[in-house]
Amino acid sequence: MSRKGLMCGNEAMAEAAITAGCRCYFGYPITPQNEVTAYMSRRMPEVGGQFVQSESEVAAINMVFGAAAIGARAFTSSSSPGISLMQEGISYLAGNELPSVIVNIMRGGPGLGNIGPSQADYFQATRGGGHGDYRTIVLAPASVQELADQMFLAFDLADKYRNPVMVIADGVLGQIVEPVEFSPKETANLPKKDWALTGCSGRAPNKIRSLVLGDNELLEHNRKLQAKYRAMEESEIRYESLETDGADIILVAYGSPSRTCRSLLKKYRQEGYRIGLFRPITLWPFPYKALAEAAHGSRMVLVVEMSAGQLVEDVRLALLNDSIIRLLGKPGGEVIQSHEVQSEIEKIIEEFKIKGR
């Protein structure tokens, strides 16, 4: 069964989670993701699930912890300041290897900031804003449909690796309304949750804990986690590379700015410029190699992001060559306008005397 409808990103994400079998949502209101809480408060009772408006984001992430510990699919969503409050909890989820999904519909910061769209929590998501050596898979959708699709994926990846998965999107994606379809896929062959705390009937008791005190025990635990992260880097990198072959200029962007960039591709190609777009879909693990390959031979790589420059650091790590990287970064909860990208492109065209047709 597949249903098509017009929904905002927040609602699409919520419905997708339900389609993915999630019956536990815990969250605290915050703009621009309030549609999730509202939607879940209506839908969860309809599908026999649980919606709890938690007393705070700290409580929400720990409710997710509890539900995940007994083996349920659970998720929470928030926006920047609320996600900051979840950092301890996310580190606990990672340390305890609990599959779970956290969505950040990013807004302008730092501090209270504003409720405009932003991508300034990139570092927090990809480097771990919490303590300790841990990683979460970070997915970055660019449309309402993709937001829905990535929710399915997020739950599967979480279960596959016993790890928290983040979906991060600028506020635009939470708010825009677009047609969306829910086609529940056959869920991959996922490992059994025999570690879950379901009552020790017919087996030895399970424990879930991240405190490991023996000599070198935590070291071993960390090595195991690191091995898991390497496996993710091996298998889970996702990206989209559009007309990057032989391109002189390559735009790098994710989320809604990638759409602004995409809308320019056609225009420039029509004028005979060789210009491509590289869009990371997993922000962690980051497609370093793929980007290096895509950018091979290009004159300039223009990173377009709604922040003061965070994605650009991964681009530098991918290319290890500063001289061909340029940044159009716009912090402060403001949308990047098409003409702003255009004017950067024009500058590059001029400076490098890049030829059109």
Next chain:
Amino acid sequence: MSRKGLMCGNEAMAEAAITAGCRCYFGYPITPQNEVTAYMSRRMPEVGGQFVQSESEVAAINMVFGAAAIGARAFTSSSSPGISLMQEGISYLAGNELPSVIVNIMRGGPGLGNIGPSQADYFQATRGGGHGDYRTIVLAPASVQELADQMFLAFDLADKYRNPVMVIADGVLGQIVEPVEFSPKETANLPKKDWALTGCSGRAPNKIRSLVLGDNELLEHNRKLQAKYRAMEESEIRYESLETDGADIILVAYGSPSRTCRSLLKKYRQEGYRIGLFRPITLWPFPYKALAEAAHGSRMVLVVEMSAGQLVEDVRLALLNDSIIRLLGKPGGEVIQSHEVQSEIEKIIEEFKIKGR
């Protein structure tokens, strides 16, 4: 007046703060920094200052926010999980440009982890574990004396830039006892705190807020913040470069591992090997250029850190050349032993056929 005594790092840091004129400490107990809370509960009343054992780390950072907003020097300290809980607050401090000092005596993670020494919160401190585009100056002491000295510096830098400053140290540095001297320096020519909320007597009301809603206002605010961060990068980079000139092998380490590395320098120099040590003292702003210069011409750069590999990312960004970088990373709250570093060095010597005398 300078006093010399034997103190653990935690106590030295606390006493240094008092010497620096800090009369407000707010904190919540957590190992391995409990000595700070204990010390402050004793000392603050003696010097007419305030010690509040807050109900949580969230409360602590917000008490610091309050004290900073009225223009007082205030600080808090915690360890990894507690610092994660402060991420929203730190983003607010940065967004509101409130001078303040936060100390993280890092322990093993992720999650509850253990209370062993660690450096796995490097990303959190240097990239911002909170939301939005902000930076905190991050100082990394390597001895009890330096911990004290950097507390003076931290308060001055905070006031100079109206910005939170972090001091991060692995648990070893909080716990070790070494002789320490407090020599209160003439405090630099610091800007007047005319923005502080001291009652609007004889002036227009002040407001402190990070919510800026006008069109492009938050963008402008962010640009201003970014300009400030650039100024810090210009003026506040600190590091120590030991015998790196013409060295074949360069060790890169901060905090207590840098001391393990340093103890090996002599040994290898005596055997005629050219081996140096580069120690970043500010982790943000990071001494990218200085490291690139120091490493110029060396065969191999060995990064030694008590984490799965976080500092190494900045080394990669500094050198933009992966082939000469190697990592000895030990996560999980375990000290790096001298012989572990030695065996990595031996491997390099062998592999690159580096000659001793």
Next chain:
Amino acid sequence: MTKVFTRPYSLKDVETHYCGGCGHGIVHRLIADAVDELGIRERVVGIAPVGCAVLAYDYFNFDVCEAAHGRAPAVATGMKRARPDLIIFAYQGDGDLAAIGMAEIIHAANRGENISVFFVNNAVYGMTGGQMAPTTMIGQKTETTPRGRLMEQEGSPIRVSELLAQFDGVKFVERCTITKPKNVNRTKAAITHALRMQIEGKGFGFVEILSPCPTYWGLQPRVAMKMIEERMIEVFPLGQLKDIEEKK
């Protein structure tokens, strides 16, 4: 002719962003009046919450500070400990104070910080679009309780004044409302009393104000005021719950 009612000096002469008929505007005016009358404009520092009153610093004509959502009591503690001579008040909504900020208000109250807290209870999250608050009444429909709040699912509305009055550190608690001029004046008296006690070093004062959110109650402002009198006061009875100055 003499002016019998004019805008207090401590309230800037600007338009607010509040919806028509919102109670926040009235409460702002009362605080400004009290500050003027106590003559403390030049040593008062207010703390704005995260909630509809987040822009309070644009309206009060004295020093005002932002606080992270729910943390105003901690911020106030930091301020007052650092500068006991300043007069510090926190202005908080019911989501801010009773949901995310529950630990902070209880502990500031229990420590008996010498501060004043003005708690605007409108039984809903106004700023984020009308979700359930801890003080939402049983049966009340909100964005997140589309079927009305259910005791079995979401618990009962939390009576914050009753909760705080129990702590030894708390010296004054009163619950008021602003449904009509008489109540407005009573509220002003309570606000003034709390501030005066702080000035005299007598400790933690708390004033809860039942206030309408016509927008998210989906009611005309006048009807919203009636709603408070007819439904809300039943759940949150008005009156002084504690006053250490009162002779018993």
Next chain:
Amino acid sequence: MTKVFTRPYSLKDVETHYCGGCGHGIVHRLIADAVDELGIRERVVGIAPVGCAVLAYDYFNFDVCEAAHGRAPAVATGMKRARPDLIIFAYQGDGDLAAIGMAEIIHAANRGENISVFFVNNAVYGMTGGQMAPTTMIGQKTETTPRGRLMEQEGSPIRVSELLAQFDGVKFVERCTITKPKNVNRTKAAITHALRMQIEGKGFGFVEILSPCPTYWGLQPRVAMKMIEERMIEVFPLGQLKDIEEKK
């Protein structure tokens, strides 16, 4: 001869890390006894706090989970909502529950989650080395109140049972202690009662247990027990504060 007292099956046969004479060991035994007697070992899930009892999962012979400091009630909520058929209890210390976790316990209680909370009040932070807890008594010396807790500076000890008993969502509250066999048995009865109510779907049960920390009270275990009887009970009176099953 028949065994009249043996180790409950739900308690693993291992040495604990607790100091000699610590109350945690006794409370563990009582919970394990109750679980055995109720026959729920195979569907109970415990939540260990961050505090001296953090390793409870090494001692209980059934499924146990860690929770971040203070968040056990939120974790319990997540579990119970997802699997109402499991029997969920949170085990918390006074720092964990009444300081950092104050918001979580109040809201879980107010929502009336169908869970059981066992609250070990030893008036101090044991695990981190003896700092003041919200329940530390006036005059009590701790690592962070070297002059003894002062009402004016740190407030009075918080009476959590009294606080929680007020919420409609809370169905059973009792304060017990373990100073002598009679009290130990009373505590076991309370723990059993709370769990039984949960099994029957009757809602939130809370048992506070006054318990010694001989190490950070600086007292011999026997003397510490006396201290509870002579000093602590005065501040935290024993008894049932609420039981919806009780006929009034």
Next chain:
Amino acid sequence: MAEERIIIAGFGGQGIMFMGKLLCYAGMMEDRHVTYMPSYGAEVRGGTAYCNVIISSEEIPSPVVSDPTAAIIMNMPSLAKFEAAVVKKGLMVVNSSLVTRAAKRKDIELIPVPATSIADRLGNTRVANMVALGGFLAKRAVVDIATVTAAIQEILPASRSHLIEVNRQAIAEGKIYVEAHSSAAIWSKLTRGFGFA
């Protein structure tokens, strides 16, 4: 029409978002590509609210409208904010009941509609948005009015179904008003300021 990029702007409470969603929904019902993006952005209560709607025969790369082909301006601050953005020869429908200064642009098609007054006359100030929408559709038939009416039925919650009729009527009135006022007549009025209502 390959692509219509529309900005709708006014006070919070004027039903701006509803207009946007309605257009978008109607577009989808007619199998167009559509996006709708609210400005939940800079303002909180009491400020200006606006939204972006794109209706296109092709895939829509970006939902952000920076160069609108049409704008519906419901109050004064919105005029100041969006007047300059409309593309040359673009359309601007203005709620002349509230917008009392003349627009400066002469290179766009300006359609004043006294939407609030007409709505008042219909007995419900709140349907001013539908009046303006009717006016807009009179000029740019991006979707069929019948589709819009059907869409209203779809997206209004059942509890408000009694409002369908007045909404429908308001759209019709707006359309009639615009059709009745030739653009020549309008231009002349413009120079005198909006004198309606």
Next chain:
Amino acid sequence: MAEERIIIAGFGGQGIMFMGKLLCYAGMMEDRHVTYMPSYGAEVRGGTAYCNVIISSEEIPSPVVSDPTAAIIMNMPSLAKFEAAVVKKGLMVVNSSLVTRAAKRKDIELIPVPATSIADRLGNTRVANMVALGGFLAKRAVVDIATVTAAIQEILPASRSHLIEVNRQAIAEGKIYVEAHSSAAIWSKLTRGFGFA
């Protein structure tokens, strides 16, 4: 002595940290370079506690002792944990009251001291640490016993000053015990297991 790197290990509650701090403080009083690092590390209550002390005539690069020149072992688990770490020819003082198995290393100097029993005899089991310290100082005079006594006075809080005397006495007893038992005699006992107390 250029540098003495000492590990002191036992149960929590045996006063391990006090021994370390005391040594360190005495070292500072004699103008040596000193560091002290507790193992606040892996264990919580009830586990093994240990600390690292370095006393040196030169600056001390790292406070971490991985190759101790001496160890004071106060209980059985500590023997297992640290026996292998001591450098060849290093010193190991063992509390033979509690350590009832023989050490395996034959390449180090092994000094059993029935510290707990001697302390019991002095009427305070808790000064077993000082007995062991006395034994250690008999073998390695890294600091003067007089300095240690002075240091006790400095670091014991005033409320415990009545304990200075018994501490002093315990150190003396430990020293006397070790001096009285020639190493030959000790070796022979060792092979029979620690038979004291």
Next chain:
Amino acid sequence: MAKVTIITQRCKGCELCVESCPHGVIVMSKSLNDKGVHFAQPAMLEDCTGCALCAMMCPEVIIEVEK
């Protein structure tokens, strides 16, 4: 006679003043202010006692009363 002044351009039309005036002095306008709001305006000023009850209830604090 007392005088009541209202800054009508800032009026949000909540009618709380109307509701609270014991003498029905204030009425809502037929016309709209720039906000599109039917604003409050003093009508039968001669009945005004200057009690200021209206002003006390105005959330926008735009009513001034003289006597």
Next chain:
Amino acid sequence: MAKVTIITQRCKGCELCVESCPHGVIVMSKSLNDKGVHFAQPAMLEDCTGCALCAMMCPEVIIEVEK
């Protein structure tokens, strides 16, 4: 007569059992266990009534009582 068994190697010497025994059956040892602790041991077993009060108080749960 009843029988009380204590796993003395795990005894932490807290004496809570001693304190609670109404018949003075349990006493503390002169010798130390491996922990260095003077442990509890049943002494005058003939006086033991098997009331298990000692066992109820033992935090280590190392006392078993048979009757």
